[in-house]
Amino acid sequence: MTKKLLISNSDIVEYSEAENEYYFNGKALDSNDKEREQKNMEAENKISEIVNRFLGKQYENTLVLTGAGSSILSKDDSKQELNLEKNSGKTVYEIRKTIEACLDFEPKVYDLNEIAELAKYSPDQYGINIEDLLSKVSQARDFIPDEKKDKFDRTVDEIQKNIKQLCQIELSKHHKHGEFANKLIAKKNSHSRAKIFTTNYDTLFEQALKEEGFILVDGFSYEFPRTFNSKYYDYDFVIRGDNKVIDEPNFVDKVVHLYKIHGSIDWKQNEKDQIVKEEDTQNDESLMIYPRRAKFEQSYESPYFDLFARFQVELRKSKTLLIVIGFSFADKHIKSIVENAVITNSELSILIVNPSIETDGYNEFIRRAESYNNVMLVNKTFEDFVDCFHKQEAYSNDLFIKDGDKNE
Numbered sequence: 001m002t003k004k005l006l007i008s009n010s011d012i013v014e015y016s017e018a019e020n021e022y023y024f025n026g027k028a029l030d031s032n033d034k035e036r037e038q039k040n041m042e043a044e045n046k047i048s049e050i051v052n053r054f055l056g057k058q059y060e061n062t063l064v065l066t067g068a069g070s071s072i073l074s075k076d077d078s079k080q081e082l083n084l085e086k087n088s089g090k091t092v093y094e095i096r097k098t099i100e101a102c103l104d105f106e107p108k109v110y111d112l113n114e115i116a117e118l119a120k121y122s123p124d125q126y127g128i129n130i131e132d133l134l135s136k137v138s139q140a141r142d143f144i145p146d147e148k149k150d151k152f153d154r155t156v157d158e159i160q161k162n163i164k165q166l167c168q169i170e171l172s173k174h175h176k177h178g179e180f181a182n183k184l185i186a187k188k189n190s191h192s193r194a195k196i197f198t199t200n201y202d203t204l205f206e207q208a209l210k211e212e213g214f215i216l217v218d219g220f221s222y223e224f225p226r227t228f229n230s231k232y233y234d235y236d237f238v239i240r241g242d243n244k245v246i247d248e249p250n251f252v253d254k255v256v257h258l259y260k261i262h263g264s265i266d267w268k269q270n271e272k273d274q275i276v277k278e279e280d281t282q283n284d285e286s287l288m289i290y291p292r293r294a295k296f297e298q299s300y301e302s303p304y305f306d307l308f309a310r311f312q313v314e315l316r317k318s319k320t321l322l323i324v325i326g327f328s329f330a331d332k333h334i335k336s337i338v339e340n341a342v343i344t345n346s347e348l349s350i351l352i353v354n355p356s357i358e359t360d361g362y363n364e365f366i367r368r369a370e371s372y373n374n375v376m377l378v379n380k381t382f383e384d385f386v387d388c389f390h391k392q393e394a395y396s397n398d399l400f401i402k403d404g405d406k407n408e
Contacts, residue, residue, distance in 0.1 A: 001016070001017075001018070002014040002015060002016045002023065003015050003016075003017070003358070003379070004357060004358055004377075004379065005022075005047060005378070005379040006047055006050060006051070006376070006377065006378045006379065007357065007366055007369045007370065007376065007377040007378075008050070008054070008369050008373070008375070008376040008377070009369060009370065009371065009372055009373040009375075010373065011024065011025060011050050012024075012025055012026070013025075013043075013046075013047055013050070015043075020036060020039070022039070022043040024046065029042065029043055029046075044388070047378065047388070048388035048390070051351070051376070051378055051388060051389075052388070052389070052390050054349070054351060054376050055321070055351065055389070055390075057321075057349065058319060059319050059320065059321040059349070060192065060317075060318070060319040060320075061192045061314065061317045061318075061319060061320040061321070062184060062192075062194045062195070062320075062321050062323070063194075063195050063196075063197065063311075063314050063315070063320060063321065063322045063323070064184070064194070064195070064196040064197065064198075064322075064323045064324075064325065065197045065198075065311075065322060065323070065324045065325070065327055065334070065338070066196065066197070066198045066199075066200065066324070066325045066326055066327055066382075067198070067199045067200065067325075067326050067327035067328065068089055068090075068091070068092075068199075068200060068326060068327075069325060069326015069327065069328075069354060069355070069381070069382055070089075070177070070198070070200070070204075070325050070326040070382040071088070071089030071169060071200055071202055071204055071326075072088055072089045072090070072091065072326070072381075072382075073087060073088040073089075073172075073174055073175065073383070074381060074383060082172065082174060083172075086169070086170050087169060087170055087171075087172040087174070087175070088169065089166070089167075089169060089200070089202065090166050092129070092130070092131075093126075095130055095163065095166060096112075096127065096128060096129070096130050098162060098166060099112065099130060099159055099162050099163075100112045102158065102162050103115075103155065103158060103159070106158060108151065108154055109151060109154050109155040109158050110151060110152070110155045112128055112133075113128075115133070115137065115152065115155050115156075116128055116133055116136075118140065118144060118148065118152060119133065119136040119137045119139075119140040120136065120140060121133050121136040121137075130159070130163075131330070134156075134159065137156055141153075163201075163288075164201070164265055164286060164288065167200070167201040167202040167265050168202070168265065168281060168282075169202045169203075169204055170207075171204055171207035171208055171211065174383075175204060175208060176382060176383050176386035176387075177204050177205050177207075177208035177209070178208040178209065178211055178212040179386050180382075180386045180389065181194075181196075181205075181208065181209055181212060181214060181256055182212060182254075183386070183389050183390070184256070185253070185254065185255075185256065192317075193217070193236070193255055193256065193257050194256050194257070195256075195257040195258075195259065195314060196256060196257065196258050196259065197259045197261055197307075197311050198258070198259070198260060198261065199261055199262045199327070199331065199334070200260075200262075201260075201262065201263060201264055201265050201286075201288050202265065203264065203265065203266060203281065205258055206218075206258070206266075209256060209258070212254070213254055214254045214255065214256050215237055215252060215254060215255045215256075216256060216258055217232060217233060217235065217255060217256070217257045217258070218232075218257075218258045218259075218260070218277070219232050219233055219259070219303070219306075219307070220232065220276075220277045225270070225274075225276045225277075225278075226276060226277040227274050227275065227276055228267075228274070228275035228276070228277070228303050230303070230306035230307070230310065233257060233310060236251065236255070237251070237252040237255050238250055238251055238252060239251075239252060259307045259310060259311065260307070261304060261307045261308060261311065261334075262288065262304070263286070263287045263288040263304070264277075264286070264287075264288065265281045265286045265288065266278055266279070266280075266281045266286070267286055267287040267288070268286060268287060269287050275287060275302075275303050308333075308337070311337065312337055312341070315337070315338070315341035315345060315348060316341065316344070316345055317345075317347075318345075318347040319347050320345070320347060320348045320349070321349050321350075321351070322338070322341075322348065322349070322350045322351070323350075323351050323353065324338075324350060324351065324352045324353065324354075325353045325354075325382050325385060326353070326354060326381075326382050327354070328354070328359065328361050329361040329362065330361060335361070338350070339364055339365075342365075342368060342374070342375065346374075348374065349374040349375070350365065350374065350375045350376070351376050351377075351378065352365055352375075352376070352377040352378070353377075353378055353380050353382070353385045354377075354379070354380075355379060355380065355381050356379065357377040357378070357379050362377060365377060
């Protein structure tokens with residue numbers, strides 16, 4: 001039984017744990033006489049070379065789509081002081097177990113099994129899936145007996161409150177978001193700004209970008225109260241100087257666009273029905289699409305419609321790279337948007353990064369990766385990917401100076 005570590009049209013990398021052997025396109029890594037650690041390092045270097053060759057193509061538009069996987073920190077010996085409760089996101093299983101414990105502790109609500117029974121929800125072989133349960137809950141409320149509605153509503157509120165609490169994540173030195181952003185923008189400034197689309201409600205990217213001195217374009221105004229208007233994504237930041245021979249814009253280096261396509265813990269709807277951004281992430285009125293199947297319908301409401309429309313427009317542009325990190329494509333409407341884009345836009349390339357790429361959600365992308373050269377899947381966590389993600393030399397100012405007309 002082998003595990004696929006990388007899938008593309010030109011390269012398939014597999015690992016056999018039973019044999020402790022790496023296979024590159026069916027051929028074993030020539031390292032039988034080497035220690036396991038040395039063999040692992042050599043294989044990782046080769047995988048990194050393949051990935052960066054894919055990333056180093058001539059892209060002019062760089063997009064990132066990320067989900068829960070980018071917020072989860074792995075626990076190892078180098079992180080002894082790490083507080084996973086405070087600094088790390090949670091898996092679907094961990095979210096369920098946390099909510100179970102909280103409901104059991106609260107006497108005025110139903111436990112998870114009771115509310116599942118009321119909503120006529122049947123757990124699958126892995127137990128209760130919170131996303132599926134909330135979908136059933138939203139559909140079942142009208143059929144709940146009146147005498148049980150108050151307790152039913154309190155339970156739903158408690159589940160949603162816990163989901164929000166789990167998103168109160170603090171940036172630590174072990175998070176790679178800042179390093180990732182710096183590598184992402186290592187390209188010619190005249191190319192379009194890097195754009196990060198995330199379904200996460202937490203503010204790890206905001207915290208990291210602020211710490212790294214980035215200017216963040218997030219769709220909100222720069223005066224207070226900070227109010228959402230998608231027109232701000234069309235603005236840019238330039239430096240103008242009186243001593244320049246040619247009066248042309250000099251683009252500010254560290255600018256990133258961030259799109260919170262399912263809302264955020266620091267968004268709130270005010271009395272004027274405006275979406276405002278607040279420093280206080282503990283407020284009870286955060287504007288979030290909670291993880292349920294009904295997300296598709298909610299995505300047609302403002303501001304989500306604007307954000308999804310922007311995502312679709314960006315995917316249609318020529319010479320576009322989409323990096324998908326820690327996102328399982330469980331959101332069917334996002335999956336259909338990306339699948340349609342890769343079919344209709346021949347100049348779109350997709351790199352999918354996930355610790356498990358052999359899942360049903362990736363089947364269509366695996367099929368395309370095996371047939372076309374514009375899709376690649378690599379088995380890595382967000383942390384490991386950032387470590388292997390080198391500066392895209394094909395975009396660096398140094399290369400254009402060094403190689404001159406050859407690259408113009």
